[in-house]
Amino acid sequence: MRFRFHLPALLAGFLLSMQAAPLAAQTLSFRDILQRPAIKADARIAYGNDPLQFADLWLPAKVNSKEPHPVVVLVHGGCWLADLPGVELTHFMADDLRKNGFAVWEIEYRRVGHAGGGYPGTFLDVANGTDHLRSIAAKYHLDLGRVIASGHSAGGHLALWLAARSRLPAASALKLPNPLPIHAVVAVAGMGDLRLFADAGALACGKDTVARLVDADTRGKADANQPYLDTSPAELLPLGIRQVMVHGVYDSIVPPYLGLRHKTRAAAKGEPVQVIPIADAGHFELIAPWTQPWQGVLAAFKATLGAIK
DSSP states (O other): OOOOOOHHHHHHHHHHHHHTOOSSGGGOOHHHHHTSOOOOOSEEEESSSSTTOEEEEEOOOOSSTTSOEEEEEEEOOSTTBTTSOOGGGGHHHHHHHHHTTOEEEEEOOOOBTBTTOSTTHHHHHHHHHHHTHHHHHHHHTEEEEEEEEEEETHHHHHHHHHHTGGGSOTTOTTOOSSOOOOOEEEEESOOSOHHHHHHHTHHHHOTTHHHHHHTHHHHTSSOTTGGGTTTOGGGTOOOOSEEEEEEETTOSSSOTHHHHHHHHHHHHTTOOOEEEEETTOOSSGGGOTTSHHHHHHHHHHHHHHHHOO
């Protein structure tokens, strides 16, 4: 017998169940993060001419000046939408990674609602921002042989996509020559399957957000799957590198099953993916270093760095 599941209905039920959860995990919001005293990166560097084409660079203390710093390319989330917070949302995450020996390249980018955002601008911005590391690596003592792509929520999707750029179709508008190699991905509350999240994330991000991101109305006229062939990491598997999906077990915005779905899709291509569930955590605890769940996220970064050869 074949069962049919309606993802929005399932997610609605999941959200209702969370209302009864006794844990405080779901109480942290992005507003709680932004209300904390602001902190600044070591440098803000433009990678393009648009005011939103910049990245914040966070540098660890130079304990050993002879050894260059491993790099985390960090992409903030916010449903890919212009009217939600930008890099400031992941500043605290970047700062704590810096304290733990990572250089962090925290990319801002044009989003849906910004002039030039959506397809292809959003994707080209994070791509060009990442490739700009080559221009600054020597000056800031960065090790481009140890680059981890990471992001939170929608940024987790873009981190996986960055790792997949070498597999983009030749005719794609997103195809750039010689993309900077990514050696591992730590996707924090991220999603690998955009088509799935178009339904699963409708309550949190809006029912047409993913369609607007990939320009489905124009690019999907002849084939509904076409807009996802160069934008959804699930369509670009296998990536050939270590992939870690970190999820809060009480996350109602990007539920943990989305990480498991990515693992399943990758396994079908012969590629292992690690899924790490974080207890007592919702969506935003995972980027809040003052919470216990962050320690699990930080451990994932350290283990991933240790696995890069």
